[in-house]
Amino acid sequence: xxxxxxxxxxxxxxxxxxxxxxxxxxxxxxxxxxxxxxxxxxxxxxxxxxxxxxxxxxxxxxxxxxxxxxxxxxxxxxxxxxxxxxxxxxxxxxxxxxxxxxxxxxxxxxxxxxxxxxxxxxxxxxxxxxxxxxxxxxxxxxxxxxxxxxxxxxxxxxxxxxxxxxxxxxxxxxxxxxxxxxxxxxxxxxxxxxxxxxxxxxxxxxxxxxxxxxxxxxxxxxxxx
Amino acid sequence: xxxxxxxxxxxxxxxxxxxxxxxxxxxxxxxxxxxxxxxxxxxxxxxxxxxxxxxxxxxxxxxxxxxxxxxxxxxxxxxxxxxxxxxxxxxxxxxxxxxxxxxxxxxxxxxxxxxxxxxxxxxxxxxxxxxxxxxxxxxxxxxxxxxxxxxxxxxxxxxxxxxxxxxxxxxxxxxxxxxxxxxxxxxxxxxxxxxxxxxxxxxxxxxxxxxxxxxxxxxxxxxxxxxxxxxxxxxxxxxxxxxxxxxxxxxxxxxxxxxxxxxxxxxxxxxxxxxxxxxxxxxxxxxxxxxxxxxxxxxxxxxxxxxxxxxxxxxxxxxxxxxxxxxxxxxxxxxxxxxxxxxxxxxxxxxxxxxxxxxxxxxxxxxxxxxxxxxxxxxx
Numbered sequence: 004x005x006x007x008x009x010x011x012x013x014x015x016x017x018x019x020x021x022x023x024x025x026x027x028x029x030x031x032x033x034x035x036x037x038x039x040x041x042x043x044x045x046x047x048x049x050x051x052x053x054x055x056x057x058x059x060x061x062x063x064x065x066x067x068x069x070x071x072x073x074x075x076x077x078x079x080x081x082x083x084x085x086x087x088x089x090x091x092x093x094x095x096x097x098x099x100x101x102x103x104x105x106x107x108x109x110x111x112x113x114x115x116x117x118x119x120x121x122x123x124x125x126x127x128x129x130x131x132x133x134x135x136x137x138x139x140x141x142x143x144x145x146x147x148x149x150x151x152x153x154x155x156x157x158x159x160x161x162x163x164x165x166x167x168x169x170x171x172x173x174x175x176x177x178x179x180x181x182x183x184x185x186x187x188x189x190x191x192x193x194x195x196x197x198x199x200x201x202x203x204x205x206x207x208x209x210x211x212x213x214x215x216x217x218x219x220x221x222x223x224x225x226x227x228x
Numbered sequence: 229x230x231x232x233x234x235x236x237x238x239x240x241x242x243x244x245x246x247x248x249x250x251x252x253x254x255x256x257x258x259x260x261x262x263x264x265x266x267x268x269x270x271x272x273x274x275x276x277x278x279x280x281x282x283x284x285x286x287x288x289x290x291x292x293x294x295x296x297x298x299x300x301x302x303x304x305x306x307x308x309x310x311x312x313x314x315x316x317x318x319x320x321x322x323x324x325x326x327x328x329x330x331x332x333x334x335x336x337x338x339x340x341x342x343x344x345x346x347x348x349x350x351x352x353x354x355x356x357x358x359x360x361x362x363x364x365x366x367x368x369x370x371x372x373x374x375x376x377x378x379x380x381x382x383x384x385x386x387x388x389x390x391x392x393x394x395x396x397x398x399x400x401x402x403x404x405x406x407x408x409x410x411x412x413x414x415x416x417x418x419x420x421x422x423x424x425x426x427x428x429x430x431x432x433x434x435x436x437x438x439x440x441x442x443x444x445x446x447x448x449x450x451x452x453x454x455x456x457x458x459x460x461x462x463x464x465x466x467x468x469x470x471x472x473x474x475x476x477x478x479x480x481x482x483x484x485x486x487x488x489x490x491x492x493x494x495x496x497x498x499x500x501x502x503x504x505x506x507x508x509x510x511x512x513x514x515x516x517x518x519x520x521x522x523x524x525x526x527x528x529x530x531x532x533x534x535x536x537x538x539x540x541x542x543x544x545x546x547x548x549x550x551x552x553x554x555x556x557x558x559x560x561x562x563x564x565x566x567x568x569x570x571x572x573x574x575x576x577x578x579x580x581x582x583x584x585x586x587x588x589x590x591x592x593x594x595x596x597x598x599x600x601x602x603x604x605x606x607x608x
Contacts, residue, residue, distance in 0.1 A: 041304075055601040058516070060516055060597060060599060060600040060601035061599035061600070061601040079523070080520075081520055081521075083519045084515065084518050084519065085518065086521075087515070087516060087517070087518045087600075088517060088518015089518065093516055095604075097608065099513045099604065100518075101513065103509050103510075110514075112514070112517055113518075114518050115517070115519075116514070116517055116518035116520070116523055117518050126329070152608060160517075211372040224354075
């Protein structure tokens with residue numbers, strides 16, 4: 004899926020009388036199917052906000068986002084839910100697994116809201132978990148898993164529905180090198196093997212170096228391409 | 229869950245106390261509206277409920293001739309404990325002498341429901357049927373013996389709980405009650421012995437029933453106007469009087485009920501909304517995975533329903549256990565403090581489910597106003 008953003012901007016209102024904070028300003032971005040795009044920049048440069056806007060996790064302040072030809076940034080709430088559930092997979096730095104669900108149920112959560120048949124989704128989930136080496140942990144709760152295991156479970160959840168767009172926000176930020184490599188390899192494989200568009204926010208130089216393209220942000224603006 | 233259960237226990241317990249007071253007032257009201265009570269003129273210190281003088285047989289015959297009167301039933305109503313006031317009260321224990329075997333003249337209490345044993349029958353002497361609180365406070369059961377003065381009565385039946393005056397009655401045959409009265413009141417005995425009275429004159433009052441279609445208040449006034457030397461209570465006026473005299477309890481009932489609703493409701497609503505807000509991050513994640521507002525609302529309502537039902541079930545159980553434990557002690561004194569009526573239980577369940585659902589819906593709608601990213605940020 005081709006992702007195109009034009010003139011993206013985001014301003015957060017100031018708290019307690021403080022002036023508004025312009026987090027992103029006039030960002031243009033293109034990512035093609037099968038491409039891994041790295042977004043790098045210092046803390047506070049607006050990387051995560053950009054990813055949130057691209058993932059329809061918060062409304063754009065200015066500009067627009069298109070998935071292929073569809074102007075998804077301006078869809079209604081319900082339609083955006085559908086897009087999030089079927090076309091986007093998220094991998095978060097803090098995993099964001101639900102503490103009350105087992106590893107398997109966390110993975111299956113991705114199928115719950117898009118109307119997938121449970122048995123078929125469970126078959127896919129188990130296959131994914133086996134490939135990522137966490138099948139034996141399927142009945143455990145997040146608190147019983149290591150950081151590496153939690154991120155692999157979160158990754159399984161992100162790709163369960165085979166979304167054409169994968170967004171990863173510092174997916175290796177809380178992992179050691181070995182587990183980080185597993186996740187990065189998986190993300191690259193998603194782009195290479197099934198043509199997913201992968202947009203990766205990272206501070207790891209090795210991750211950025213192996214990306215097909217790199218976008219550098221500084222103070223909310225595009226620094227270089 | 230425990231918070232909801234405790235709140236619901238408070239709601240049910242306070243509600244059960246309010247129900248108990250309410251049933252007592254309603255029962256008394258129902259009783260006075262079911263008959264016209266007539267006593268002799270003056271202040272009969274021996275007579276309990278009607279607080280009037282002797283109502284002689286001649287006077288009763290006159291009453292029976294008043295158009296509209298269906299039945300005149302002689303009664304002797306005496307306080308069991310002579311050291312207490314014999315004037316109007318709904319809480320003291322009374323010896324109630326009635327014509328055994330005849331249905332009561334009271335339209336709202338033709339018969340009193342039996343819990344165990346049997347009712348008084350025609351020709352019975354030396355036997356009694358007890359109200360449930362009376363039996364409990366005196367530790368009497370069917371087969372036991374009740375002693376009143378020098379007379380002994382074998383208990384043949386215990387009434388079912390009415391939650392009003394009859395719970396504290398000992399019902400005996402009219403002739404037995406007359407014997408108790410004569411033995412208890414030397415002045416009355418002297419007058420009786422002098423030949424001025426017959427046994428049929430020894431009535432502390434009468435319950436007057438009316439024919440169908442007759443206005444009881446108008447009939448009561450007609451009796452008052454037609455028959456000299458009697459003290460007639462007007463059912464409607466007595467009802468108003470009772471309501472006025474129990475206005476404090478009625479207000480207390482409203483206050484207790486309101487307090488119970490506020491405490492229980494706040495506890496439930498607070499617990500449910502807190503449970504939803506605690507999981508704000510989870511809702512953000514779910515929305516990131518495609519959940520719509522409706523998906524989340526349905527999930528939360530389902531959970532709130534389950535939590536509310538469990539909470540109210542445990543709360544009900546706690547309240548009932550506490551209520552029965554307290555009542556098991558107070559019943560020894562003939563007092564029941566709690567009444568867990570079906571309508572109270574039904575109301576509590578419906579209230580809990582509705583309020584739980586509303587609180588959950590409110591919290592969910594608040595959360596869904598946030599963007600998924602904001603929900604995740606706030607919950608992290």
